[in-house]
Amino acid sequence: MLNHEEILKSLADSVISGDEEKAKDFAKKALEAGIDPLTAINEGLMKGMSQVGDDFSKLKIYLPEVMMAAEAMKAALSILEPAALQKGSGAIKKSKVVIGTITGDIHDIGKNIVAMLLRANGFEVYDLGRDVPVDDLIRKAEDVGADIIAASTLLSTSMPYMEDLINLLKERRLRDKYIVMVGGGPVTREWAASIGADGYGDDGEEAVKVAKELLQRVKGK
Amino acid sequence: MNSIWEVIDRAETGPYMEEKDFDLKVVAKKCRELVKEYDIKFDPKEIVTADESMADDVYEAGMRLAIEAGIYCINTKRIIKFDESEIKEGILSAPKELVIGQGRDSRILYARGVEDPRRAIICGGQAGAAIPEDWYLPMSISYMKEPLVDMINNGGLAVVEGRKVRTNTPLEIQAARRELTMLREAAARAGRPGISFIAGESSVSALGDLAIASDKYMRTSDAHLVALLNELKTDYDRISKVVNFTEYGAFNVTLVDPIIGGYAGGPEGVAVCFVASFLLGRAMYRSEYHVCHPIHFRYMSTSAVECMWNLNIVGQAMARNAPFIIMGDVWTSAGAGSEMIFYEIAANTITNVVTGSHPLGVSATNGKYPHASGLETRFMAEVAIATVKSKLNRKNANDLVVGLANEYKDKMGKPDIGKPFPELYDVNKVIPKPEWNALYLLMKRKISEMTGLDI
Numbered sequence: 001m002l003n004h005e006e007i008l009k010s011l012a013d014s015v016i017s018g019d020e021e022k023a024k025d026f027a028k029k030a031l032e033a034g035i036d037p038l039t040a041i042n043e044g045l046m047k048g049m050s051q052v053g054d055d056f057s058k059l060k061i062y063l064p065e066v067m068m069a070a071e072a073m074k075a076a077l078s079i080l081e082p083a084a085l086q087k088g089s090g091a092i093k094k095s096k097v098v099i100g101t102i103t104g105d106i107h108d109i110g111k112n113i114v115a116m117l118l119r120a121n122g123f124e125v126y127d128l129g130r131d132v133p134v135d136d137l138i139r140k141a142e143d144v145g146a147d148i149i150a151a152s153t154l155l156s157t158s159m160p161y162m163e164d165l166i167n168l169l170k171e172r173r174l175r176d177k178y179i180v181m182v183g184g185g186p187v188t189r190e191w192a193a194s195i196g197a198d199g200y201g202d203d204g205e206e207a208v209k210v211a212k213e214l215l216q217r218v219k220g221k
Numbered sequence: 222m223n224s225i226w227e228v229i230d231r232a233e234t235g236p237y238m239e240e241k242d243f244d245l246k247v248v249a250k251k252c253r254e255l256v257k258e259y260d261i262k263f264d265p266k267e268i269v270t271a272d273e274s275m276a277d278d279v280y281e282a283g284m285r286l287a288i289e290a291g292i293y294c295i296n297t298k299r300i301i302k303f304d305e306s307e308i309k310e311g312i313l314s315a316p317k318e319l320v321i322g323q324g325r326d327s328r329i330l331y332a333r334g335v336e337d338p339r340r341a342i343i344c345g346g347q348a349g350a351a352i353p354e355d356w357y358l359p360m361s362i363s364y365m366k367e368p369l370v371d372m373i374n375n376g377g378l379a380v381v382e383g384r385k386v387r388t389n390t391p392l393e394i395q396a397a398r399r400e401l402t403m404l405r406e407a408a409a410r411a412g413r414p415g416i417s418f419i420a421g422e423s424s425v426s427a428l429g430d431l432a433i434a435s436d437k438y439m440r441t442s443d444a445h446l447v448a449l450l451n452e453l454k455t456d457y458d459r460i461s462k463v464v465n466f467t468e469y470g471a472f473n474v475t476l477v478d479p480i481i482g483g484y485a486g487g488p489e490g491v492a493v494c495f496v497a498s499f500l501l502g503r504a505m506y507r508s509e510y511h512v513c514h515p516i517h518f519r520y521m522s523t524s525a526v527e528c529m530w531n532l533n534i535v536g537q538a539m540a541r542n543a544p545f546i547i548m549g550d551v552w553t554s555a556g557a558g559s560e561m562i563f564y565e566i567a568a569n570t571i572t573n574v575v576t577g578s579h580p581l582g583v584s585a586t587n588g589k590y591p592h593a594s595g596l597e598t599r600f601m602a603e604v605a606i607a608t609v610k611s612k613l614n615r616k617n618a619n620d621l622v623v624g625l626a627n628e629y630k631d632k633m634g635k636p637d638i639g640k641p642f643p644e645l646y647d648v649n650k651v652i653p654k655p656e657w658n659a660l661y662l663l664m665k666r667k668i669s670e671m672t673g674l675d676i
Contacts (some may be wrong), residue, residue, distance in 0.1 A: 103387075105388060157386045170231060
């Protein structure tokens with residue numbers, strides 16, 4: 001019989017190795033051993049994902065490994081989250097991000113990297129894919145009660161659609177409801193500020209850091 | 222060989238697959254397996270390698286990936302497959318030399334070899350950047366008036382008549398035509414009326430591309446870029462561009478820009494993916510030449526150590542086994558007006574010229590800011606010429622490139638982005654301002670002394 005520490009370590013390892021079956025297995029074992037589901041999430045899964053994020057930033061692993069890790073985490077969460085809810089835990093609330101490559105652009109690897117790193121850092125991410133119309137981003141944010149709307153592009157000719165996003169939020173009197181973050185190849189910090197975006201990241205790591213800071217500053221989360 | 226019609230047929234009838242499965246179960250999985258099987262290893266101390274057997278392994282692995290994976294069509298979710306004989310036919314029929322441009326401005330663009338003793342063709346411009354309409358003309362002249370620049374690939378226009386150009390909108394047509402009108406005007410004013418362009422950068426969709434297939438804008442001695450999407454993908458917009466230029470008779474150029482850290486994995490997997498992309502690009506787009514542009518997941522720049530290693534190993538793999546005409550991008554983190562940019566240009570250019578590609582740049586600040594000018598492209602040309610003149614072999618080139626990279630690699634996260642074009646040049650006379658010229662002369666001397674090259 002494994003002790004609590006060993007189970008939590010195995011949960012973290014299953015995420016690091018991207019092993020969905022192992023992740024589910026140890027999620028069940030954690031509950032059977034009487035580990036609080038929130039502890040299993042925070043001390044097991046999140047620790048593993050944090051390691052994955054660190055390894056990716058050092059290019060020790062690459063996007064496919066990060067995606068597999070996220071899948072493993074999702075599999076374990078499908079067991080641990082309902083258990084946490086059943087226990088009446090209110091602390092499971094995660095900040096929500098709606099993300100997409102904006103209208104006219106089909107380049108999505110940069111956006112995928114940011115989405116994965118956000119997931120790795122505990123965000124609930126709704127990835128709408130690429131060539132996403134501005135109003136689709138807003139509609140989804142409204143539907144899921146998002147905290148952040150994040151838009152990416154590799155094309156300078158799709159950057160104006162980010163400005164449209166801000167303007168449409170203002171027109172619909174929703175601007176104050178959401179943190180808006182932008183990024184991608186041609187997007188600069190100065191330009192992001194000039195259109196009134198709340199945040200910008202030079203890369204995935206910075207995007208996560210900025211998202212966390214903004215949540216604390218703007219939403220007190 | 223397959224024609225573009227068969228490519229369209231296969232986009233409609235090839236094997237169906239979900240895109241995520243193609244990314245993970247085909248590209249990521251096969252790249253990882255092939256890198257392991259061929260024991261391909263990136264060594265940051267050997268940015269320019271003399272290990273020919275590794276170059277051949279990268280080629281062989283790339284050929285296998287090309288045959289096994291094929292190209293994914295995003296619109297139809299089907300895979301466009303090519304068999305070995307079709308890919309080999311693409312190699313055999315690939316031009317080894319092309320005449321680009323017209324009249325006295327024409328040049329012979331050729332497939333460079335490893336340690337090739339011939340002068341490299343210099344392609345100048347801040348490719349990929351969004352350049353303000355007001356400066357586009359003088360900035361283009363600044364490249365074209367450089368006698369060492371043989372051809373042009375400048376950026377596009379993001380604003381026309383004060384209006385922001387949006388993807389897939391009518392303004393893309395106007396932006397692409399305005400870009401070409403200004404490039405033609407710049408060529409005339411610089412006294413290079415026949416200089417060859419890689420152009421049409423203002424329109425990402427096929428709209429602008431369709432609008433410039435006319436002698437008034439693009440000549441058949443010019444070229445446009447057609448990207449392979451990351452990784453090993455295409456779509457109808459790209460194929461439309463190919464159809465347009467194939468029938469028009471101008472050159473198709475495959476832009477290959479896999480991401481280090483992305484689906485193909487690390488530097489080694491990306492090298493394998495590069496070779497497959499070139500081979501498939503030729504089979505599918507029938508491209509006459511190709512652009513090699515490794516992207517670093519964090520810095521973007523081709524001057525990053527991992528990217529230069531890719532330019533080196535892919536250049537050699539192709540030159541030794543499938544001699545295509547390849548332009549190697551020179552994209553720097555730093556901007557014109559900084560000291561750092563000169564180190565990045567020197568390292569990137571030496572790598573390209575010694576290992577089988579012609580330098581294309583300088584896309585300063587990775588095209589994020591229009592902080593660029595003809596002067597740093599002159600420096601790129603001078604480094605390229607000095608590299609050949611000194612008969613630099615791969616081992617000596619590596620010593621120089623590693624030393625140059627040490628000067629900037631730790632600053633890539635926070636580079637000096639330099640200054641915008643009007644602060645670097647007198648825009649009326651189109652000559653560098655004294656401070657920018659003085660910095661160029663200083664850095665040229667410093668790097669000459671450091672490398673022993675007669676720049």
